[in-house]
Amino acid sequence: MIRTDYTQRANNGYGSLLAILIFFIINPTLGLIMSLLVAISSNDDYENNHHDLITFMIITAAWISLINITKSISGDQGVYTRIFLNVPDAGFKDTVFNAWGGSGKEPVFSCFTWLLYWLTLGNVRLYYFIISFAIYIFHYLATYKLFRKMDIPKGALICGVLILTFFTQYFVMTLQIIRQMLAGGIVIYALVYRAVERKNNWIFLAMAVLVHTSAAFIALLSLIPWVYSWMNPKRIVIVLGCFIPIIAFNGIIGRVFGGSTGINALDYGLSMYGNSGYSDGGTIAMSIMLFIFIPLIAVSAKILCKYKHNMIENDSEELKSFETILPIVYICILLLIFVMSFTKSPLIQYRFFYYSYSFIPLLLPVLFIKSPWNKPYWTLSSTFFILRFFITHNQSGWIYASVFDILSSTIYYFWTGNFHWMYLA
Numbered sequence: 001m002i003r004t005d006y007t008q009r010a011n012n013g014y015g016s017l018l019a020i021l022i023f024f025i026i027n028p029t030l031g032l033i034m035s036l037l038v039a040i041s042s043n044d045d046y047e048n049n050h051h052d053l054i055t056f057m058i059i060t061a062a063w064i065s066l067i068n069i070t071k072s073i074s075g076d077q078g079v080y081t082r083i084f085l086n087v088p089d090a091g092f093k094d095t096v097f098n099a100w101g102g103s104g105k106e107p108v109f110s111c112f113t114w115l116l117y118w119l120t121l122g123n124v125r126l127y128y129f130i131i132s133f134a135i136y137i138f139h140y141l142a143t144y145k146l147f148r149k150m151d152i153p154k155g156a157l158i159c160g161v162l163i164l165t166f167f168t169q170y171f172v173m174t175l176q177i178i179r180q181m182l183a184g185g186i187v188i189y190a191l192v193y194r195a196v197e198r199k200n201n202w203i204f205l206a207m208a209v210l211v212h213t214s215a216a217f218i219a220l221l222s223l224i225p226w227v228y229s230w231m232n233p234k235r236i237v238i239v240l241g242c243f244i245p246i247i248a249f250n251g252i253i254g255r256v257f258g259g260s261t262g263i264n265a266l267d268y269g270l271s272m273y274g275n276s277g278y279s280d281g282g283t284i285a286m287s288i289m290l291f292i293f294i295p296l297i298a299v300s301a302k303i304l305c306k307y308k309h310n311m312i313e314n315d316s317e318e319l320k321s322f323e324t325i326l327p328i329v330y331i332c333i334l335l336l337i338f339v340m341s342f343t344k345s346p347l348i349q350y351r352f353f354y355y356s357y358s359f360i361p362l363l364l365p366v367l368f369i370k371s372p373w374n375k376p377y378w379t380l381s382s383t384f385f386i387l388r389f390f391i392t393h394n395q396s397g398w399i400y401a402s403v404f405d406i407l408s409s410t411i412y413y414f415w416t417g418n419f420h421w422m423y424l425a
Contacts, residue, residue, distance in 0.1 A: 035059040057140040065132035066414040070401035087117035108210035138185030142192040149196045159378035160361030166389035170357045172396040183212035188358045227330040284350040299363045300329045332359045
């Protein structure tokens with residue numbers, strides 16, 4: 001009987017998947033809506049609705065990546081495009097070690113570029129589709145892994161996926177500061193893996209740092225054993241005592257160690273970290289930082305208060321559940337402190353600020369996790385981000401396909417439309 005029920009669920013799952021794929025080909029937005037409805041209608045047991053949730057995450061990552069490849073290629077993306085198209089002439093060695101002015105920085109991303117050129121047969125759109133898909137799916141899988149371990153209802157997972165997908169400020173940067181966004185997804189997954197599995201995923205940690213050096217900040221913090229359990233005042237003082245000098249003496253650290261390690265990627269990262277006066281013209285307004293930081297701080301504070309309350313009540317089950325998310329909270333708080341400390345170093349500040357986006361799907365859905373307000377909160381917050389995404393679409397300075405085309409076109413349109421009017425600008 002159990003075997004029959006399992007087989008029937010599997011058959012129903014394959015039927016839903018086939019229907020979703022057909023709708024996605026006919027109209028990607030319809031496929032996305034259908035996968036969302038299937039995920040919502042499934043039960044809260046992660047074991048039984050595993051396929052529905054994974055399908056929803058894959059379809060969502062594919063949908064947002066289709067929109068991403070309609071972006072007109074300009075700015076930093078033009079550099080990435082030239083390096084990608086130059087792979088046959090440059091060869092493996094020059095692509096991996098000389099693509100960025102001979103610095104050899106972030107060789108893993110350059111290696112990805114070389115490999116993807118041959119796998120995609122030099123197709124620029126497919127190259128960016130794969131990168132965009134990877135950026136989003138790493139965040140989705142990290143959220144799934146964390147919430148499944150904490151036994152948080154699937155509504156929180158769906159909410160987390162939707163608010164990151166439809167967060168305009170995050171979306172417009174995914175194919176702009178490409179290496180950092182990809183490194184962010186990888187290092188966040190590695191952090192969650194350590195929190196859930198209680199062991200480091202060294203491959204992903206190293207990969208993240210060698211995709212973009214700045215990911216070393218989160219990677220190194222994830223190696224501190226104390227962030228995985230409750231930190232008493234003594235531990236907090238010790239951690240801050242080690243952390244604050246790194247911020248205060250960044251210039252000295254950069255001058256002393258930058259260029260002296262013999263490792264190109266590390267030397268580059270240290271020299272940039274120590275160069276407080278350097279700016280590439282980018283800045284982040286305080287209002288935008290507070291728009292992100294205040295909700296993250298509020299959720300983090302509530303989680304810590306809840307954990308402290310459970311310690312007092314000696315609720316071992318609740319403690320065990322919330323202990324999994326403690327490293328996410330601690331590292332997020334340290335990141336916010338780090339960013340706010342570099343108001344006179346705009347490059348460092350805004351580059352590290354973008355990592356705060358990666359904590360949004362992990363923390364915001366947890367705000368009302370044990371409250372009767374949880375479902376209305378998940379629904380309203382998801383709806384807000386979705387509406388805001390479409391209302392503000394194409395107002396960032398970079399041009400994508402129109403809202404009408406996104407909602408009404410078949411999948412064929414995204415692969416054949418003439419979008420890249422600044423192809424090698």
